[in-house]
Amino acid sequence: MTSAADHELVARIVSTQDTVAFGELVRRHQSQVRNFLRKLAGDISLADDLSQDCFMHAWDKIHTYSGRGSFIGWLLKVAYTTFLQSKRKSKRYAEILEEVGHTMETESRHYAIQSEEVTDLDKLLAVLDEEERAIMIMSYACGLSHREISEATAMPVGSVKSVIFRGKQKIRTSFDIKNHQHG
Amino acid sequence: MTSRIINMAERIKDAEDRLLESMFESTPIADGGFSALVVRRVRRRLWLRRLALPIAAALGGAIAIKPLAYLLTIVASLSALVPRELIDSTISAIPQLPIIVLGGMVLVACLLGLQSLEE
Numbered sequence: 001m002t003s004a005a006d007h008e009l010v011a012r013i014v015s016t017q018d019t020v021a022f023g024e025l026v027r028r029h030q031s032q033v034r035n036f037l038r039k040l041a042g043d044i045s046l047a048d049d050l051s052q053d054c055f056m057h058a059w060d061k062i063h064t065y066s067g068r069g070s071f072i073g074w075l076l077k078v079a080y081t082t083f084l085q086s087k088r089k090s091k092r093y094a095e096i097l098e099e100v101g102h103t104m105e106t107e108s109r110h111y112a113i114q115s116e117e118v119t120d121l122d123k124l125l126a127v128l129d130e131e132e133r134a135i136m137i138m139s140y141a142c143g144l145s146h147r148e149i150s151e152a153t154a155m156p157v158g159s160v161k162s163v164i165f166r167g168k169q170k171i172r173t174s175f176d177i178k179n180h181q182h183g
Numbered sequence: 184m185t186s187r188i189i190n191m192a193e194r195i196k197d198a199e200d201r202l203l204e205s206m207f208e209s210t211p212i213a214d215g216g217f218s219a220l221v222v223r224r225v226r227r228r229l230w231l232r233r234l235a236l237p238i239a240a241a242l243g244g245a246i247a248i249k250p251l252a253y254l255l256t257i258v259a260s261l262s263a264l265v266p267r268e269l270i271d272s273t274i275s276a277i278p279q280l281p282i283i284v285l286g287g288m289v290l291v292a293c294l295l296g297l298q299s300l301e302e
Binding site for chain 1: 199200203204206207208209211212213214217218219220221222224225226228229
């Protein structure tokens with residue numbers, strides 16, 4: 001099982017609904033998906049819940065993976081979609097509560113740092129908007145190509161490059177990364 | 184050839200890109216039972232889907248049995264009012280019972296075949 005390539009496992013899952021093969025895929029990619037969602041959401045427990053939902057959606061939609069491009073690229077697309085759906089749901093919930101007269105702490109559009117220790121990466125992500133954050137994480141943390149990011153975010157490749165350029169400019173002006181010292 | 188050049192250009196990273204990569208680098212997260220939890224959820228969902236149709240059919244049958252029996256009793260009593268000649272001519276027009284049973288079996292076989300194809 002461990003030596004089979006991702007697309008072989010996917011074929012097994014699609015043909016026989018093999019949950020053992022799916023478990024192997026989850027085991028291989030859970031770290032990357034969870035790291036992606038943790039950086040995006042800024043909340044570890046929310047990110048892990050979203051990661052579970054992401055893999056459940058992946059199970060339902062696994063037949064849509066064509067084998068073109070990497071499986072992790074396809075999985076991060078599902079993860080990003082899951083994140084956006086979750087945000088839309090919580091926004092709708094807040095609107096409903098507001099209508100019935102309950103006030104709810106408005107969800108900041110900005111990156112909410114949940115952990116007590118604020119890292120340099122947290123500061124860096126905080127200056128970016130949601131779209132920039134997602135694309136920068138996909139590019140620099142997950143190592144996806146511009147084309148894979150374009151497929152994951154349903155944006156043209158040119159727009160992806162513009163967002164990366166814009167994100168780097170924001171980081172450059174807000175956070176002197178040239179003088180950044182590690183640890 | 185053009186796409187190879189573009190891909191190569193994309194891979195050429197400057198110092199800023201390398202620095203960003205090092206900043207974005209994350210520690211691998213231990214599984215800690217995560218994948219087992221996901222697989223359990225998937226299996227539970229599979230079982231629920233497999234059981235849903237038979238349970239729905241059984242519940243539907245249980246709900247419908249009493250009114251259905253009552254309906255059949257009424258139909259039987261109404262049939263006594265219909266002239267005999269009309270009944271005989273109608274029966275001769277209806278397909279024979281063996282044909283009805285065969286048609287039902289073909290329908291069930293098609294449904295089961297579709298279900299297995301879907302799986």
